[in-house]
Amino acid sequence: MKIVVLIKAVPDTADERILDPQTYRVDREEGDQIIDEITERALELALSVKDRDKTTEVIVATMGPAHAIKAIRKALSMGADSGIHVLDDSLIGADLVLTAATLAAALRDLGAELIIAGNESTDGRAGMLPAMLSEHLGLPLLGSLTTAEMSAQGISGQRQSEAGTQEVTATYPAIITVTERFAEARFPNFKGILGAKRKPVATKSAAELGAGAQSLTTVAQILPRPARSAGAKIIDDGQGADELITFLTARHLI
Amino acid sequence: MFELTEEQQAITEMVSDFATEHIAPQAAAWDRDHHFPIDVLAEAGSLGMGGIYVREEFGGSGMSRLDAALIFEELAKADPTIAAYISIHNMVVWMIDKFGNDEQRAVWVPQLCTMDMLGSYCLTEPGVGSDAAALSTRAVRDGDFYVLNGTKQFISGAGSSGLYLVMARTADTGSAGITAFLVPDGTPGLSFGALEAKMGWNAQPTRQVVMENLRIPVGNRLGEEGTGFGIAMRGLNGGRVNIGACSIGGGQAALDKSIAYLKEREAFGKPLIAQQSLLFAIADMETELETARTMIWRAADALERGTADTVRLCAMAKRVATDAGFNAANTALQLHGGYGYLSEYGIEKIVRDLRVHQILEGSNEIMRLVIGRLAVEK
Numbered sequence: 327m328k329i330v331v332l333i334k335a336v337p338d339t340a341d342e343r344i345l346d347p348q349t350y351r352v353d354r355e356e357g358d359q360i361i362d363e364i365t366e367r368a369l370e371l372a373l374s375v376k377d378r379d380k381t382t383e384v385i386v387a388t389m390g391p392a393h394a395i396k397a398i399r400k401a402l403s404m405g406a407d408s409g410i411h412v413l414d415d416s417l418i419g420a421d422l423v424l425t426a427a428t429l430a431a432a433l434r435d436l437g438a439e440l441i442i443a444g445n446e447s448t449d450g451r452a453g454m455l456p457a458m459l460s461e462h463l464g465l466p467l468l469g470s471l472t473t474a475e476m477s478a479q480g481i482s483g484q485r486q487s488e489a490g491t492q493e494v495t496a497t498y499p500a501i502i503t504v505t506e507r508f509a510e511a512r513f514p515n516f517k518g519i520l521g522a523k524r525k526p527v528a529t530k531s532a533a534e535l536g537a538g539a540q541s542l543t544t545v546a547q548i549l550p551r552p553a554r555s556a557g558a559k560i561i562d563d564g565q566g567a568d569e570l571i572t573f574l575t576a577r578h579l580i
Numbered sequence: 581m582f583e584l585t586e587e588q589q590a591i592t593e594m595v596s597d598f599a600t601e602h603i604a605p606q607a608a609a610w611d612r613d614h615h616f617p618i619d620v621l622a623e624a625g626s627l628g629m630g631g632i633y634v635r636e637e638f639g640g641s642g643m644s645r646l647d648a649a650l651i652f653e654e655l656a657k658a659d660p661t662i663a664a665y666i667s668i669h670n671m672v673v674w675m676i677d678k679f680g681n682d683e684q685r686a687v688w689v690p691q692l693c694t695m696d697m698l699g700s701y702c703l704t705e706p707g708v709g710s711d712a713a714a715l716s717t718r719a720v721r722d723g724d725f726y727v728l729n730g731t732k733q734f735i736s737g738a739g740s741s742g743l744y745l746v747m748a749r750t751a752d753t754g755s756a757g758i759t760a761f762l763v764p765d766g767t768p769g770l771s772f773g774a775l776e777a778k779m780g781w782n783a784q785p786t787r788q789v790v791m792e793n794l795r796i797p798v799g800n801r802l803g804e805e806g807t808g809f810g811i812a813m814r815g816l817n818g819g820r821v822n823i824g825a826c827s828i829g830g831g832q833a834a835l836d837k838s839i840a841y842l843k844e845r846e847a848f849g850k851p852l853i854a855q856q857s858l859l860f861a862i863a864d865m866e867t868e869l870e871t872a873r874t875m876i877w878r879a880a881d882a883l884e885r886g887t888a889d890t891v892r893l894c895a896m897a898k899r900v901a902t903d904a905g906f907n908a909a910n911t912a913l914q915l916h917g918g919y920g921y922l923s924e925y926g927i928e929k930i931v932r933d934l935r936v937h938q939i940l941e942g943s944n945e946i947m948r949l950v951i952g953r954l955a956v957e958k
């Protein structure tokens with residue numbers, strides 16, 4: 327089976343993350359860039375399939391600036407077989423529409439049975455990319471899974487939504503997105519780290535992929551998050567429960 | 581020469597992640613409860629830390645001595661005791677891979693590299709430490725067997741290890757009469773002393789290893805008769821670089837904690853870091869650790885290339901690094917004031933753990949003896 331994992335290089339959440347006041351973009355040059363944690367879990371899922379069946383081929387794909395190669399190498403050191411790096415200056419600041427169309431073009435002819443993405447990432451996020459990708463590629467999407475079961479015919483799992491839990495299934499080829507309920511990623515071992523350089527990484531430019539899409543959004547303004555103000559304190563002198571219910575109801579929380 | 585390759589950066593990053601997640605959070609409890617975490621050691625083994633500079637043929641990681649030094653420094657930032665045990669284990673595995681025949685290598689090296697089995701290095705005896713060539717444990721040939729009698733003192737890992745690399749006397753010809761043997765756990769005649777109560781290194785056991793009419797096949801002899809002392813010393817060259825790297829890691833962790841503490845702690849109306857004398861203390865710790873690190877890397881490089889001055893450089897590196905690491909930890913304790921003396925702040929443990937690095941793998945006096953003799957013989 328051929329599995330593509332969409333990994334995303336993001337600024338380390340342990341560092342302070344910065345929105346550039348000039349470009350309105352996430353500063354991706356400062357600080358450590360790491361593989362987004364959920365996409366690491368997506369990779370772990372693919373690698374666990376490979377653990378059971380050595381013929382499984384795991385390809386990691388990412389669209390991102392030059393340093394995103396570090397994330398690809400890390401994924402290769404963990405056990406992925408090859409990487410695809412979509413790298414082009416014209417893609418700097420790409421919005422969802424352009425990112426989805428470009429990644430779709432990169433994945434279209436790979437013949438993957440399964441594409442695994444995260445449900446959302448820790449930086450600029452909408453959690454929409456996998457759905458748009460499934461539209462571009464004409465593949466079924468099982469989104470926000472909390473479990474996944476793979477058989478020869480297809481994939482099934484549970485998905486959590488506001489409405490409850492759903493049991494969903496799809497035949498291959500398909501796209502799934504995983505949540506943080508999936509297992510944490512393994513550490514790469516020394517052999518994996520030393521062998522990663524010998525694994526192939528294909529770098530694709532926007533022209534090569536010919537996605538023919540454009541960013542449709544512009545960011546008009548960014549504002550700092552307002553400082554936290556002290557919350558309301560309810561002191562229970564007999565009416566506490568009532569006050570609490572009024573407070574929660576007013577905010578549609580109950 | 582002093583810039584790490586991309587792979588070395590990836591390796592230190594991985595070891596640092598592993599140590600931060602799987603060792604550091606539990607180090608204080610392991611120290612308090614005298615718990616030897618063999619499960620965590622097996623995890624380290626699965627990542628390749630059981631045979632770092634052991635050839636790949638039988639499961640080693642095939643990496644360099646410098647890689648090893650980088651790895652031990654990272655591990656020791658989380659816990660010098662665990663790092664130091666892994667260093668001793670690596671020394672044992674390397675000796676078997678280097679001096680063993682293919683049969684011995686095929687049997688022992690794979691399981692030691694994964695750390696499913698642990699190894700112990702048995703040189704010191706109750707009566708002889710620094711003067712190891714005077715050891716008295718005896719091995720007498722009896723047909724296809726050797727019969728071993730004697731007691732080894734201060735053996736790290738004893739009681740938990742699966743394999744004991746024992747230096748014993750086969751002839752009364754000083755260092756030339758010493759032979760190395762592989763003694764598996766469970767061999768009749770092998771027993772262990774009580775767990776030693778120690779100042780530090782509490783997360784790994786130290787015990788006597790007692791051999792009473794212990795019979796092992798001739799096939800368990802490592803190398804030829806009379807080569808044991810050379811094998812033991814060759815192992816120690818690497819051990820010295822690695823234990824030095826462990827001291828730097830511990831010292832660096834103490835320094836990092838001190839910088840954070842001095843910035844945050846206020847006295848006399850300003851943060852302590854604003855006191856220039858304390859800033860200078862930080863500068864000295866930083867400088868001494870970096871000096872030692874430079875020396876460790878140089879010795880590791882000499883060891884890797886097998887240069888003529890390997891013994892001298894390894895001895896210097898061990899002396900400089902174990903002193904720098906301990907001094908940094910001890911200064912860190914002072915800089916933390918009364919809080920440094922409390923277990924909660926994690927500093928006093930580093931002091932206790934690093935103190936023994938100045939004593940073992942050849943005491944720092946013996947390092948001076950080695951360096952001094954080589955200096956005047958020239």
Ligand SMILES: Cc1cc2nc3c(=O)[nH]c(=O)nc-3n(C[C@H](O)[C@H](O)[C@@H](O)COP(=O)(O)OP(=O)(O)OC[C@H]3O[C@@H](n4cnc5c(N)ncnc54)[C@H](O)[C@@H]3O)c2cc1C
Pocket residue numbers: 332333334345350351352362364365387388389390420421422423425426429442443444445446447448449450451452453454455456543544545
């Ligand atoms: C400050 C800022 C403002 C932005 N404003 C807008 C805006 O107004 N409108 C807009 O459309 N976009 C905007 N973007 C860009 C958008 O958020 C990302 O570019 C988009 O690609 C990520 O899609 P997503 O949010 O659906 O995916 P995410 O929620 O980030 O991720 C879901 C999954 O999709 C996959 N994935 C996402 N990105 C990549 C990638 N580059 N390579 C490989 N796999 C990937 C991963 O598997 C991930 O787990 C903005 C970005 C920033 C930083």
Ligand SMILES: Cc1cc2nc3c(=O)[nH]c(=O)nc-3n(C[C@H](O)[C@H](O)[C@H](O)COP(=O)(O)OP(=O)(O)OC[C@H]3O[C@@H](n4cnc5c(N)ncnc54)[C@H](O)[C@@H]3O)c2cc1C
Pocket residue numbers: 668700701702703704707708709710711733734735736737778781786936939940941942943944945946949
């Ligand atoms: C926690 C711990 C773990 C250990 N683990 C192991 C292990 O796994 N395997 C193993 O084989 N050993 C191990 N050792 C033993 C260690 O290597 C010895 O303690 C060390 O070699 C010193 O020997 P000694 O204790 O007999 O001291 P001695 O040799 O009696 O020395 C006492 C003091 O005199 C000094 N001294 C001795 N000779 C001279 C001289 N000629 N000139 C100047 N000064 C001198 C020494 O430096 C020391 O300060 C361990 C020790 C400890 C404490």
